Amino acid sequence: MAAPARVPRRLWSVPFRAGDAVRDGLLTRAMLRGPTWVRLLQDVYVHGDAYRPDDxxxxxxxxxxxxxxxxxxxxxxxxxxxxxxxxxxxxxxxxxxxxxxxxxxxxxxxxxxxxxxxxxxxxxxxxxxxxxxxxxxxxxxxxxxxxxxxxxxxxxxxxxxxxxxxxxxxxxxxxxxxxxxxxxxxxxAEPSSESPMETRLRLLLLDAGLGPLTAQHEVRHGGRFVARVDLAWPALRVAVEYDGDQHRERAQFRRDVARLNALRSAGWIVLRFTADDVLRRPEATVALVHQALVERRRITARPR
Incomplete structure (x- = not known):
């Protein structure tokens, strides 16, 4: 059985210039043609164990x-x-x-x-x-x-x-x-935006003429903090949330239920959307938000 190729310590984990390694006597061109090394670019190699195509x-x-x-x-x-x-x-x-x-x-x-x-x-x-x-x-x-x-x-x-x-x-x-x-x-630009999909959702609603809106709005009721919502129309008490994959976890789901109940008790309508809603069903997403805003405007416009 052939002995494993000797790997110089400085070449274990990072890409290197083959010409430099050969010049310094660490490797030979024949060694580089073996299975131990992966060619990345012209004259640039990495050890096979350190090679990750998506790194x-x-x-x-x-x-x-x-x-x-x-x-x-x-x-x-x-x-x-x-x-x-x-x-x-x-x-x-x-x-x-x-x-x-x-x-x-x-x-x-x-x-x-x-x-x-x-x-x-x-x-x-x-x-x-x-x-x-x-x-x-x-x-x-x-x-x-x-x-x-x-x-x-x-x-x-x-x-x-x-x-x-x-x-x-x-x-x-x-x-x-x-x-x-x-x-x-x-x-x-909105520095408080918490994810790329939240930004895409915000732009979708703004481009549909549903602004102005507030990002990362803190909801308070009776002088107490209730929750922070992704996008909001505070005067109408309407909120829009983007739900990423983390909301599928059991513990997060339970927190979401309690949070939504607290927002509802404070008089807020909360609409929740996923990536599919933003990227594949934008018209339906806009329509749902528009409907909620229209309904709330009717309620607030009624004489008391």
Whole structure:
């Protein structure tokens, strides 16, 4: 039986440049052709035990090894490194290249060319990335509009950037592509939004003309706190909630029942929606909310 391949300690768990490993005498080209190693990019390998096809951090590390000077991980990949997960399944690593830089295309790479001054680049988690402000600026000025608002909401919620700082940064760059969209996004941004689907639900209702509404409203009754609701029309005592998968857990379900009973006792109508309602049945969702608002307006308009 052949002896297992010797694995240098520094190559156990992270991607590495094959040329560097060969030059330093850690491996040979023949060893790299064996089953122990997985080729990720040109001249970039990782140990087979550390290879995870859907590990975005691994791909960011691999891509960083190939970046030319002045380039950086950017967009949703940078946001993910900052702790804001906006990624889709198997999403490629977004990189921002200065206009004169070159990088070989790859299916796991999404290359964006744009001016990238030194002040818009930093290092985070050991990798070259666009700064938090540049990341938010880029995500907020690229369509589709809903996804741009989702991204900015998430970054503001995580406090990766502050609203005033992002507005000032955008105001200093009025002629950049997508600036008009970014101005609209900043008007719609809601730092208190707790999830991407909550943002999508809020925009669905606003676009249907059902605003203004309040996000993360605290309901009080008789001077006591009752609950905080995702979206609300406080004067009409109507609330809309987005229910994610966590609401299917038994303990959460019990808390939800008690909470809804308390809101009903305080005189509130609460409508609850899922991702299917927002993404696949938007017209029906809007109709239900509109009906609840109309009914409450009739009640409040009655003479007493």
């Amino acid at each position: 975005h951090r691994m791909w960011c590390e691999a891509v960083a090894l190939r970046l030319p000077p002045g380039a950086a991980v950017a967009g949703r990949s940078a946001a993910w490194l900052f702790g804001v997960d906006l990624l889709t399944r198997d999403e490629p690593v977004t990189v921002l290249l200065p206009t004169t830089a070159r990088l070989r295309p790859h299916p796991r790479l999404s290359i964006v060319r744009s001016p990238l001054p030194d002040e818009d680049r930093t290092r985070f988690a050991g990798l070259p990335v666009t700064t938090t402000l540049r990341t938010a600026f880029d995500l907020g000025r690229h369509s589709p509009r809903v996804e741009a608002v989702v991204a900015v909401d998430a970054l503001l919620r995580r406090r990766v950037v502050e609203p005033a700082a992002l507005r000032a940064y955008a105001a200093e760059r009025p002629g950049w592509p997508g600036s008009a969209l970014l101005r609209e996004v900043l008007k719609l």
